[in-house]
Amino acid sequence: MGKHSGISGLIWGSALPILGTFGAMPQWLGIWSVCLAMMVYASLMNPSLPIVATAFIGATSLGGVVGWVMHSEYYLALATVALGTLMIFGVLRSAKAQILYEFASNVLQEKSETVSLLLREFEDSGADWLWQTDTGRCISHASPRFAFALEAEAKVVEGQPLLKLIAGDSWETGRYPDELHHLADKLKRREAFSNLIVPVTINGKRRWWELSASPRQADDGSFLGFRGVGSDVTEQRESAEKISHLARFDTLTSLPNRLQLTEALGQALSDADRWRRRCGFMMIDLDRFKAVNDTLGHPVGDRLLAQVAKRLKMIMSENELCGRLGGDEFAVVLKDASDANYVAQVSKRIIDTISKPYEVDQNTLYIGASIGSAVGPMDGRTVELLMRSADLALYRSKEEGGNTHHSYQHKLHANAEERRVLEFELRNALESNQFHLEYQPVVEANGDHGVVGFEALLRWNNPKFGNVSPAKFIPVAEDARLIVPIGNWVLRQACTDAMNWPSSIKVAVNVSVDQLTSPSFVETVVQALHDTGLPAWRLELEVTESIFVRDGGLAVQILDRLRKLGIKLSLDDFGTGYSSLGYLSNIRFDTIKVDRSFVTGASKGKAECIAIIRAVVAMADALDIATTAEGVENEAELAMIQQFGCDKIQGYYFGRPMVINDACALFSDIQRSSVA
Template identity: 35%
Template sequence: MSLKGLLSSRNGAPWRGATSSAASALSDGERLAMLDELEQSGLGWFWASDASGNLTYLSGAIAARLDVPLGDLIGHAMTTIFAAADREGRGKSLSLMLGAHKGFAGMAVRAARNPEGAVLRLSGQPVTSADGRFLGFRGTGTDITEQYHREEETARLARFDSLTGLSNRHRMAHQIEATLTAFKAARRSCAVMMIDLDRFKHVNDTLGHGAGDELLKQVAARLERAIDRECEIGRLGGDEFQIMLPDIDDRGVLGDLAMKIITMLRQPYSLDDGRCVIGASVGIAIAPHDGVTREEIVRAADLALYAAKNGGRAQYRFFSGELENETIFRRRLEQDLGTALREEQLFLRFEPIVEASAGNTVCALEAHVCWNHAERGVIDEEEFAKIVEGSAMLGEVGRWAIAAACARAAQWPGSVRVAVNAPVALFLADDFVTVVANAIDNAGIIPSRLELEISEAVFFGDASVVDRTLAALFKLGVRLTLDEFGSGYSSLAYLRRAPFDSIKIDQKLVAEAERQDSRELGLVRAIVALAGALQMDTIATGIESATLLASLTECGVRYLEGPIFSEPVDEDTVEQEMAGGAWNIDPAAERTRRARRRTVFRKIQVIHDDYAYEVTLRNLSKTGALIEGVADVPKGTQFVVDLGGGQLAVATVTRSNGDVQGLEFEQSLIEDGSGGLCTRNRVSPYALAAAGTPLAPLAPGKFIGMDQGGVVPKFGYAAPVRADAG
């Protein structure tokens, strides 16, 4: 149909009845010319369809804007020509509008064959015959491409982060809220991860905010690559990210994923303004175990993240009900550090470093700081390192450690060195070289017997301060070791700038080198070759197996350290071993094959034959536990061990002596990301709700709550407790 024909169709036309005395003064030709001009100007376009919805007329200008030949449009169904412009499908449906035979306005459409092209806004009115029969539509169209894209961008910015393209805080809150609401009805689980970048502020301060923005973009891209399952990733602002993972409550899987994220994010970043390295800490909470509502689950993930950062950063942590108390206790421990220094509560343990080519003779001892706390008892080197990491007392503890280590080394044979970690905060202090010099002078040892282990993180500081300090230490004569080389951000520039005597290969790289299909052993060989070319020695730490020891020795690593030789020992043991002069240690892999046991000493419950016994958990490993409090238990007895917070583990008694039993778990525990252990799965709150208990997060304490009634305990114990007492 031509425009003239369109005009001559009076019945039900959109412009019917619009002829005033002024309009009637125009001839049909003049009116047609005016409408042609209107079409060509782009201010008004027209279209028409028949009763079947096929296009019968379209302004040529519309076809041009759609970049589709007019001949390919006329006679075809409008629903095959136009598609809704709304990408998320929330707009009106053209087929529904046409099928309803009712007028419509403001429908945004695109050409179906060119979805990235122009956007039109269509309006239409139905046309009927004199007897009321539907004839089709007449309508107008307007090009709203620029307006549509502006509105689309405004809507996108309201839901997505403008820098990274990830969901923003508002969208993440909405998605988590909607998901948890739907999953609650469907009894499905959902995990939330909170991620905070470590050392991001330093990048902003040293390289500028432009570099910081580019870094955040690369972090976002790595997060999207790291997760190969359905998820929602968002940036909440600054350097904080959030991930929602539907249908997952397996803490083993979540822990592996968190570790993958941490590993990927700590790899080097190449920016226009330089090269940088950061880290990441991750907190994990799972609904409905840790929370039912969005507020509960996000708060739980936040607490877990806080615990991960306080635990030494670059680690993940699962939420548990004790985290709030743990956080309070850790803060109190940090506050007690001043008292510990004043009252001489700190002490050193020493881990032997042997020289492979000298018959495994101890050539150095690495000093580890421990704490004999007045209330807590002995806090070992691993836990102490986590406590002091984020403390304002880190520098003071470092000063004490250097002085105490030098003083102790004065009592050893002159051929044995002492190695001490130099915290970044202390290394960058103005008086660091003076502290080192005074420690050496007061102990009366030669400077080369002190070996300072320096983290690559010091190179993120002021270059002039770092270079000046390194030069002064070299002049003083102390040995310098570059710590954790190969941890993912090592640079040859560090080796060129500093007069290092040795390189300590990162412990994680060493551990991976034991795998037969691992490429890390090749990296170890490369590091050894590099060190040899630069006339530096290499040190490998954390060695546990004979296989790994043989591989490292074959690679040419000169100095070796790890449990296969010895765990850290006290000062008296060192003196006894060195009383005869040289201290040689034969490697013994059987020392380390038993899973590391954590000393625990806390009350738990164990179940046998529907009766709950309260016992003391003395120590815990991935594969078993030692309990005390139940007497006359034969080997082979099965218990259900309640570790609290819905963590139930089936265990078998493998040894029994009086009221002490050794247990072996049916399913191994997993790492919780910060040195602790937890069960892979927990009792589901949905299962409890099905039994009549209100749906709520799991309580942190004892979990088993059966009514024992008249059940008689099979085993004797000093203080029986009913299973429903906790």
């Protein structure tokens, strides 16, 4: 077609100079006007055929130039060249624009077809679904999956208000959840939203949807409604809520856990600071709970904890939040503790409630509660400090035997710091040879009061603190898990020192609960006897009744093994703890030691102390067990003990604790006296 157009242009172009030669100027101008019009027509009507238009315009312009030259109109010839060039340039630009427009239209059409195909595929197979509203926020298009999610048909859904479809019964009352109010505001303000979680009520069932949408606009910018996508996230929501519940609640008791208690205490401190009031924090530790776990097993212990939690929850008011910190430790956050007596009243209520008997698996159980409390911001301006203060107060309650409440006092921090330093020094004491043993003689109650043995007593001389009382450092050693290595050193050293005494003299060594129940204790005793050469019958191990409360079954097994090795066993402080004749029937003790408090009380004429000593001696005689009276300090107490029938005596009247050299010298003095 371009070739024909070019030929046509050449014909017109060649005709122009010929006509110009034979015609006058007026005729030539007429002919040129017609050709010029045809050139303009070709440039305007053939933009999609640039080659055709260019050939025609070029050929015609060339003929015109020749014609003007033949008429000696050189300026018009130049003008014709310029005009033809401009027309050709315009044709080419128009052609380029046309090509770009058609290309863009084709791409847009292809994208539109692709989007339509994807939408159809999305609606048919996707987990999400599409929805669309009109200007009145009513559904104008409902995909089959959207209708299925509403448990209705698409034709029923269309035309219904979106909020009415998902609000359920609340549509009539107008009391929407906050999430639906948020959705309604977005729709009303015609704002796009994304990943909005809303509760949906479908046929009385609560579901959770995740909705995203954006407003639709016409070509003139007018609002047409919303087009969006949604999905059912009920399972994900329930899983998230379950995970959140597990993160904030204790699984065993369903009480708030440490995380939630910490957050509540932080909020209480913040409110106390804002309103110029006080808040409180209480830490609760169950007394004798470990004995339940050890004797009846952890399942029973868990059920007991659940009952304790239930009781605590029942007695809490709106001002109190109770939770479980872990193990047998609970806590209570007091949101407002401005009343000076309030904390003490709550503590008494808790102790009285927890101390009542429990029925667990046909077992009647008795436990108690030790409580430590702190008041903020007076006892701590941060959560950590307030909890630390309550913990120090709890430690004070445990030290005093439990089942009591202590509030925080500033001196407790000083005591805690002293304990920390004491523990640090205690860890270096063994390596630095700071320990030594002293021995208190045990004598026969009748006859010449001859020495029959010694009790080994641990002493600590520290460079920083000087001579530290055992009553002070032994509890620290037990808490720091140092009592086992220290006790093993005492055992070995006592066996070594006893080899310096006559072969008939025994040595008594006190054994702690942790030491006795350590896995290698029996092997440690056997190794000490073997290495020192001390006969087993010369070693007497002293235990208190507390071992039967904490680790009764295991303690009985270990003591039985020791006694079969020929080692003597002594029950110390009998009558001051959880006395039970069952201990004496399960384990064959060689000696029962009457505590010094009974001896002192009997010397003052206290009838109950006198009755206890007589009962213990009578029981021991019946079981063929020797008795030792502790704390005899004068002749009157000696006469009284002899009258009661005790077999052995230990006290200041016959000798204070002495170092090994003095104990050995005691026998040298006896030997010299016998020779004289």
